[in-house]
Amino acid sequence: MITGTIFDVKKFSIHDGPGIRTTIFFKGCPLACLWCHNPESQSREPELIFWESRCIKCGACREACGPGAIAADLTVNAEKCTLCGDCVAACYAEAREMVGQKMTAAQVMAEIERDVPFYDESEGGVTFSGGEPLAQPDFLLSLLQACQERDIHTAVDTCGFAPWSVLDTIRKYVDLFLYDLKLMDEAQHRRFTGASNELIFSNLRALSERGHNIFLRVPIVPGVNDSDEHVRRMGAFAAALPHLKQVDVLPYHHIAAEKYQRLGKPYELPASHPPSDERMAKIVQILQEFGLQVKIGG
Numbered sequence: 001m002i003t004g005t006i007f008d009v010k011k012f013s014i015h016d017g018p019g020i021r022t023t024i025f026f027k028g029c030p031l032a033c034l035w036c037h038n039p040e041s042q043s044r045e046p047e048l049i050f051w052e053s054r055c056i057k058c059g060a061c062r063e064a065c066g067p068g069a070i071a072a073d074l075t076v077n078a079e080k081c082t083l084c085g086d087c088v089a090a091c092y093a094e095a096r097e098m099v100g101q102k103m104t105a106a107q108v109m110a111e112i113e114r115d116v117p118f119y120d121e122s123e124g125g126v127t128f129s130g131g132e133p134l135a136q137p138d139f140l141l142s143l144l145q146a147c148q149e150r151d152i153h154t155a156v157d158t159c160g161f162a163p164w165s166v167l168d169t170i171r172k173y174v175d176l177f178l179y180d181l182k183l184m185d186e187a188q189h190r191r192f193t194g195a196s197n198e199l200i201f202s203n204l205r206a207l208s209e210r211g212h213n214i215f216l217r218v219p220i221v222p223g224v225n226d227s228d229e230h231v232r233r234m235g236a237f238a239a240a241l242p243h244l245k246q247v248d249v250l251p252y253h254h255i256a257a258e259k260y261q262r263l264g265k266p267y268e269l270p271a272s273h274p275p276s277d278e279r280m281a282k283i284v285q286i287l288q289e290f291g292l293q294v295k296i297g298g
Helices: 060-064 086-090 105-113 116-122 137-149 164-173 186-193 198-209 228-239 256-263 277-288
Strands: 003-013 021-026 047-050 096-099 101-104 125-129 153-158 176-180 214-220 244-251 294-296
Touching: 003 105, 003 137, 021 105, 021 137, 047 256, 060 086, 086 096, 101 105, 105 137, 125 137, 137 153, 137 164, 164 198, 176 198, 198 214, 214 277, 228 244, 228 277, 244 277, 277 294
Parallel strands: 021 125, 125 153, 153 176, 176 214, 214 244, 244 294
Antiparallel strands: 003 021, 003 101, 047 096
C-alpha cells in the first residue's frame, strides 16, 4: 500500500484554488527558500517543534525521554533525539509537537471524501501542496488517480523543481497547476532558494504549451524580487505562456520567523518587512500592463 509523509491537512481552504478546498500538505521540498512560511515542510523526516510560550517547566518531557536527549533547561540535543515522540505524549501543556506523519493514500482519501459535499456546492476540490508534492511522485499519483475516479477537482501547488518525467506522469490527472515563480535571475534564485531556476522555467513552459490550466503564484519579498525591473521581467515571461489563466501575487509576511525558532533553526532572510498596500498595487499595475489577469493573494 502506497504511503507518504504529510504534515498537515487543512479543511475549508479558500486560498489554494477555486471554491472550498481541502489542502493536503506534503512534507519535504527540494528548495530552501529563505522566506519559506512553512519551514517545517522542508525536511522529509518528522521534526520536533517546541512552543516555549506554552511550556510550564514541569519536566515531564525530560522524564519521559528514554535517550536522555532533553537537558535540564528542557532544550533538546538533536544528536541524541530519536524522534520517538514520547516527550510529546508526556507534555501536559502541549508545548512539544511532532510534525510529519506517514499516511496511506487510503487514509488521505478518507479525509478528502468527508468534504465532498462542500466541493460540490462551491465548485471546489482538493489541493496537494507542501513542501513539494512532486517530491513524493508515487504517493501523489495514487491520490490524483483516486480523486479523478471520484470526480473530485484537483490542484497541485508546486515549485516545479522535479524531472519532467514526474510532471508528464501526473499531469493528465491535474485540473489546475498552482505554479510558483520566485526569481527570474539565475544567480539570485540560487542564492535565495538553493537551486537553479532553469528546470522550473522549462517545466512551466512545457505544461503551458500542452494546454494545462495554470495559475502563477509569485511571493513578493521586499528587497529580493519586488523591484520594477524584476516585476517587468516576470510580466514579460508570464505573458509569453500560452495557457496562463491568472497571476497571484502573494505579499511576504514574517510570521514564519517564529516557526524557525520553534524548530531551533536560524531565520536567514535579510531583514525585510511586508510590502505596503501601495507597493502591491503598483506591482499589480505593472503586471496588468502585460495583459495579465492579476490578483493579490491566492
